[in-house]
Amino acid sequence: MIKFTDEKLKKVQEIVARYPEGRQKSALLPVLHLAQDEFGGWLSPETMDYVAGLLKLEPIEVYEVATFYSMYNLKPVGRFVFEVCQTGPCMLRGSDQIVDYIKQRLGIGVGETTPDGLFSLKTVECLGACGYAPMMQLGKYYREHLTKEKVDSIIDECRQNAALNN
Amino acid sequence: MGRQLLLEKIKVEGIRGYETYRREGGYRSVEKALKTMTPDQVTDEVKKSGLRGRGGAGFPTGMKWSFLAKPEGVPRYLVCNADESEPGTFKDRYLMEFLPHLLIEGLIVSSYALGCKRTYIYIRGEYAWIPEILETAIAEAKAAGWLGQNILGTGFELEIYVQVGAGAYICGEETALLESLEGKRGNPRIKPPFPAIKGLWDCPTVVNNVETLAAVVPILNFGGEEYAKIGIGKSTGTKLLSACGNINKPGVYEIDMTISVEEFIFSDEYCGGIANGKRLKACIPGGSSVPILPANLLLKTAKGETRLMNYESLSDGGFAKGSMMGSGGFIVLDEDQCVVRHTLTLARFYRHESCGQCSPCREGTGWMEKILRNIENGKGKSSDIDLLWDIQRKIEGNTICPLGDAAAWPVAAAIRHFRDEFEWHVNNPVECLTRNYGLAHYADPLTPVTA
Ligand SMILES: Cc1cc2nc3c(=O)[nH]c(=O)nc-3n(C[C@H](O)[C@H](O)[C@H](O)COP(=O)(O)O)c2cc1C
Ligand code: SF4
Ligand code: FES
Numbered sequence: 001m002i003k004f005t006d007e008k009l010k011k012v013q014e015i016v017a018r019y020p021e022g023r024q025k026s027a028l029l030p031v032l033h034l035a036q037d038e039f040g041g042w043l044s045p046e047t048m049d050y051v052a053g054l055l056k057l058e059p060i061e062v063y064e065v066a067t068f069y070s071m072y073n074l075k076p077v078g079r080f081v082f083e084v085c086q087t088g089p090c091m092l093r094g095s096d097q098i099v100d101y102i103k104q105r106l107g108i109g110v111g112e113t114t115p116d117g118l119f120s121l122k123t124v125e126c127l128g129a130c131g132y133a134p135m136m137q138l139g140k141y142y143r144e145h146l147t148k149e150k151v152d153s154i155i156d157e158c159r160q161n162a163a164l165n166n
Numbered sequence: 167m168g169r170q171l172l173l174e175k176i177k178v179e180g181i182r183g184y185e186t187y188r189r190e191g192g193y194r195s196v197e198k199a200l201k202t203m204t205p206d207q208v209t210d211e212v213k214k215s216g217l218r219g220r221g222g223a224g225f226p227t228g229m230k231w232s233f234l235a236k237p238e239g240v241p242r243y244l245v246c247n248a249d250e251s252e253p254g255t256f257k258d259r260y261l262m263e264f265l266p267h268l269l270i271e272g273l274i275v276s277s278y279a280l281g282c283k284r285t286y287i288y289i290r291g292e293y294a295w296i297p298e299i300l301e302t303a304i305a306e307a308k309a310a311g312w313l314g315q316n317i318l319g320t321g322f323e324l325e326i327y328v329q330v331g332a333g334a335y336i337c338g339e340e341t342a343l344l345e346s347l348e349g350k351r352g353n354p355r356i357k358p359p360f361p362a363i364k365g366l367w368d369c370p371t372v373v374n375n376v377e378t379l380a381a382v383v384p385i386l387n388f389g390g391e392e393y394a395k396i397g398i399g400k401s402t403g404t405k406l407l408s409a410c411g412n413i414n415k416p417g418v419y420e421i422d423m424t425i426s427v428e429e430f431i432f433s434d435e436y437c438g439g440i441a442n443g444k445r446l447k448a449c450i451p452g453g454s455s456v457p458i459l460p461a462n463l464l465l466k467t468a469k470g471e472t473r474l475m476n477y478e479s480l481s482d483g484g485f486a487k488g489s490m491m492g493s494g495g496f497i498v499l500d501e502d503q504c505v506v507r508h509t510l511t512l513a514r515f516y517r518h519e520s521c522g523q524c525s526p527c528r529e530g531t532g533w534m535e536k537i538l539r540n541i542e543n544g545k546g547k548s549s550d551i552d553l554l555w556d557i558q559r560k561i562e563g564n565t566i567c568p569l570g571d572a573a574a575w576p577v578a579a580a581i582r583h584f585r586d587e588f589e590w591h592v593n594n595p596v597e598c599l600t601r602n603y604g605l606a607h608y609a610d611p612l613t614p615v616t617a
Contacts, residue, residue: 018284018286018325018327018329020241020284020367023348023367025348025349025350026329026347026348026349027349028349029291029329029330029331029332029346029349030329030330032332033291033330033332061349064350064351065349065350065351068334068351068352068521069291069331069332069333069334069352070332070333070334071291071292071332071333072332072333086511087253087454087511087512087514087515088253088254088450088454088497088508088511088512088515089253089254089410089411089495089497091507091508091511092410092411092412092497092498092499092500092503092508093410093411093412125253125335125514125515125518125519126251126252126253126254126335126454126515127292128250128251128255128256128258128259128290128292128293129256129259130253130254130255130256130408130410130411130416130495130497131256131408131409131410131416131417131418132416133410133416137292139294140294140295141294141295
């Protein structure tokens with residue numbers, strides 16, 4: 001059974017209180033973020049139904065939103081998702097080469113996950129870091145001014161992190 | 167160094183925190199507005215300042231505020247647009263990350279002018295570390311009595327909330343943003359009614375960009391007339407530019423809008439010239455949606471006058487020979503870059519971001535991407551170039567929101583100014599896979615430019 005901890009439920013209440021009476025639907029995007037973080041990094045149908053129940057919405061209202069926004073994962077993803085920007089300004093600074101290098105290092109293509117479930121590679125559109133290109137998002141933070149060496153050290157860092165937290 | 171109204175204190179140690187910000191003169195504009203001015207007087211100062219919206223369209227802010235409907239008993243809302251997703255644009259991020267209190271201060275004064283009690287900052291979801299910074303600033307401001315009930319004993323009350331998006335460029339369009347803030351898909355609304363009449367939860371609403379709202383602080387501090395003295399013509403005050411691409415010093419710069427484009431690119435104070443000693447080929451001066459210009463038309467207008475970094479000068483010559491200030495996302499291409507490939511990435515971007523409501527935009531952006539991909543990969547026909555031109559014309563002006571235009575313009579401008587390069591791809595399907603056209607020829611005669 002899917003259920004938020006009491007602490008997260010309190011957070012949901014706090015979010016709902018930001019809007020006028022009866023406008024709790026506005027809490028949907030923030031609560032879906034919370035749910036994705038809490039329940040394995042993606043939104044399963046059960047997770048979405050749970051959120052619908054919490055916010056007193058029809059499940060379809062939640063599916064509609066979850067499928068519109070690119071940050072919601074509708075399938076499980078690797079533990080570390082490399083989201084490399086490939087839009088114009090990043091392309092000008094060599095993002096294509098960075099994507100190729102990551103593919104080669106991880107042995108996967110764009111949209112794929114390594115067999116050990118550790119890494120996924122995604123290409124994304126402009127993340128508002130064009131001046132610090134090439135770049136990628138890794139979890140909450142950006143990794144900017146990427147080079148092959150930097151990519152190597154990020155991969156090592158993730159592996160170490162995974163070994164420590166297993 | 168030009169006049170710094172927004173970024174002056176950004177390097178001061180600790181300025182992100184309340185104590186330092188206040189010590190450096192922060193929140194004076196709130197005291198001034200709440201204690202000595204009526205809301206309408208604040209709006210008047212903003213009108214006098216000539217401030218134009220910094221989100222892209224450049225609409226006069228004071229005028230926008232004066233359109234806000236004020237029916238009795240109906241709440242009004244101010245929404246700060248921090249969705250910042252236009253390729254090339256990263257200035258709002260810089261402001262929010264390092265000077266969060268400046269935005270909060272601007273929001274308090276603006277909310278006072280508009281009579282709002284709840285104000286939302288809608289920030290793109292990918293900026294995942296910034297909401298905490300903003301929420302900390304909000305909590306500090308509240309603890310110091312600038313937010314909450316009965317602020318400064320004046321009876322004015324205000325709460326500011328941060329709302330996080332989830333990855334959709336279209337949510338930067340103001341009506342899509344409001345839909346998203348209501349917990350729905352980001353489908354733009356048909357206008358009218360405009361948000362000033364029927365916006366968030368059907369209530370009168372003003373949507374303004376982060377930089378616009380931050381600029382309200384110096385306007386109040388110096389007075390609208392003083393602010394209007396900075397700059398030229400209808401380009402008053404200072405503007406943040408986010409510079410990127412093949413330059414030596416990418417970053418966010420505050421300019422007063424009197425400097426030339428040439429100075430902005432080549433001066434060490436700003437972009438520091440083209441990287442790796444290369445020559446300048448082209449530039450998109452105002453974010454991915456505005457027309458690309460080849461070097462000669464970028465530095466000089468069609469009339470041969472020096473082009474300045476301001477609204478009027480950048481758009482001088484219309485779309486045939488000019489561009490736009492847009493969001494201030496300044497993207498520079500060096501002599502070795504491929505315009506076709508660059509345009510392809512932008513076409514892909516707009517296809518990805520189209521909300522799909524209007525068929526010209528939904529279908530047209532997909533077509534443009536496919537054709538450009540073919541041309542870039544040596545599979546194009548010469549009729550494809552005309553077809554591309556046709557498609558962009560059929561999108562422009564035929565859609566619910568301006569994303570359609572924004573997708574059409576970059577393609578149109580690339581063909582207009584760099585048709586030779588498209589033709590070269592078509593005529594040299596093998597060679598174009600291994601080398602770029604570079605500076606070879608231009609549809610416009612070009613004098614190569616170096617520092
Ligand atoms: C597709 C599209 C995306 C937009 N994205 C943004 C954005 O990220 N940030 C922004 O401030 N304005 C954006 N705008 C402009 C807004 O619709 C609106 O004009 C702006 O927020 C008004 O603020 P201003 O008057 O202060 O510029 C976008 C417009 C369109 C059509
Ligand atoms: S123009 Fe495109 S993005 Fe705008 S409403 Fe139509 S389909 Fe959606
Ligand atoms: S183009 Fe990559 S962050 Fe903007």
